[in-house]
Amino acid sequence: MGKLLRRALTVAIVIAIGVRVRRRAQTPESPPPQEPPPPAASVRRSVAPAWLLIAGAVAVVAATVLIRTPAQDAADAGLRRHLGAQNTPGPQPVPSPGDLTNPVTDEWVPPTGPPAPIGRAVQRPSQEPTAPSSDPGCRPTVRKPVVRPLDPEIKRAVDRQWRLIERTLKAQDPHAYRSLGPRGSAGRIAVAEAQMGLRFPDALRASLLRHDGTSGFDLGRGAAKLYSIREIRDAWRSSCARDPGWQADRIPYLDGRLGHVDPRTGAVFDGGDQVAGSFLSLLHAAAREAA
Template sequence: MLKLLRLALTAAIVTAIAVRLRRRARMPGKPPAPPAPKAAGRTRMGPVWGAIAGVVVLTLAAALIPTGPQALSELRAALYQAEQSAMTVAMDARGKSPAPVTPTPGPAMPTSAMPTSASVTPAPTPLGPTSAPVMPTPTPLATTPATTASASPPGIPAACMLSGPATVRPISPRVRAAVNRQWRRIERWLRENAPRTYASLGAPGRAGTIALAEAQTGLELPDDLRASLLRHNGMSGPPAARFSFGGEQVRGVREIRDQWRESCALRVGRGDPIGRLVRVGTMIEVDADSGHVVASMVGPEPIWPSYHAMLRDLADALEKGRPVFGARATVKGGLLRWSDAR
């Protein structure tokens, strides 16, 4: 634009100089007396300035009105800039090189020469927004022995593999508080005197696991035994480091169920009725009907009236040094040991 203005001003100056030189060439040698001012003088200069203005207008018009090649060049430049802008926007949106832009059909390009949509539009990927939703593969549910009869251990008859509805039964708050009180006494003594044995105490059991074991055995465990299993579901770690009393290991829910199945298989093999005793240790058992703790291999008489009474005597044996099952508690290397009380 600045060049156009300079060109117009130059043309105007050149025209003015040419007019002035022409006027001087017509003047005589001596300047005549200045004529009286007439209005015609002004009239004579009007066409001059009109000519100058016309030259300026023509120059500007010639500069501003593009020719055919110039218009085509400017159009191509504008199209190129638009295409580059579109490509830049596509790169910012996709984070990669954009697909080639489809040209608009014009006189020089027939519609038949246009690329098809298949060559321009990328095919959707399986995870793309235009693909059909992929249904997740269902995860098979884990089967339990209660629902799978073929999962029975070898040698266990079907009569000892019961499968019924598992129902979580409530526990008397009074019984649960009493059992937890005895376990706190045992835990405190082990933590202070036998820390390695204290570390073997199992994690709390689950009410659903206990209910499932009851459904698989057809027995209802006493409240104090269930409350104890909810406090510590058996023991963990090496057998030599596990908590025991008088050589009796404290078993978990699944160990109790498996032991009952083995005992049930022996009874069925002998033709005896299925027992109601639940083995909770090496020898001691809990009667599911009365709740008594017995040792049927030694005698039919109850050893303790309940599982809670057994835990109370065990806590007394640890705190007061009393014997249990003819053995007294000792500690060696942070482990609880039972020695002969005699």
């Protein structure tokens, strides 16, 4: 449109210059005898045709620019489709859960990284270990961690057993008392559950919230180390990756032994033998043994 307007103005200027040159050519070199000036109306009549010609040229050019043709509309539509296709983002990768938590806030932090290029998905290496186990539970569906409510009655009962154990260890075995882990985080438990595809029984969750792992005190079947939340997750992954006969619906809790918890019933096993009906019963037996 800018080029057309410039051409219209150029045509108008050329016409004006032509009219002026023509008038000068008609003027004699020697001035004629002094005559009275023509009336203003005759001057306006002589100039009017030139300006009408200029205005007509400008109007023709403006009409050419402003009136759109079907060909111009089709060309503009094609350009808009081309630009829209370039700005349409391609498929984005599905994020996988990150490691357990932020060590400062104790909350789950999703993985971060540079944004995916437009129009092309990014192939990221999986953080999960290769699982030769035939059990499909070793490859759980990725899902968002959810902190589930805990039964308050079970929480109070578990804390009561732990207080008995702590009091006995503090008086009789200060070294074992100092080995008790700090309080666990509900967010860490939720992330471990999401990564393992399992739901921890309430008694086990209450115990982990009281002590996130221990080392070396008697559970009624000999001294043993209780896994922390992270160690439960890592032991489960390691068993899936190395033991083809491992069943993924087991929650390991005991270091150096085949101790595990059944997530469906809450029962506690040592190898193939059931040793307690729940983790609360296991702590109750440990408290009696310690006393």
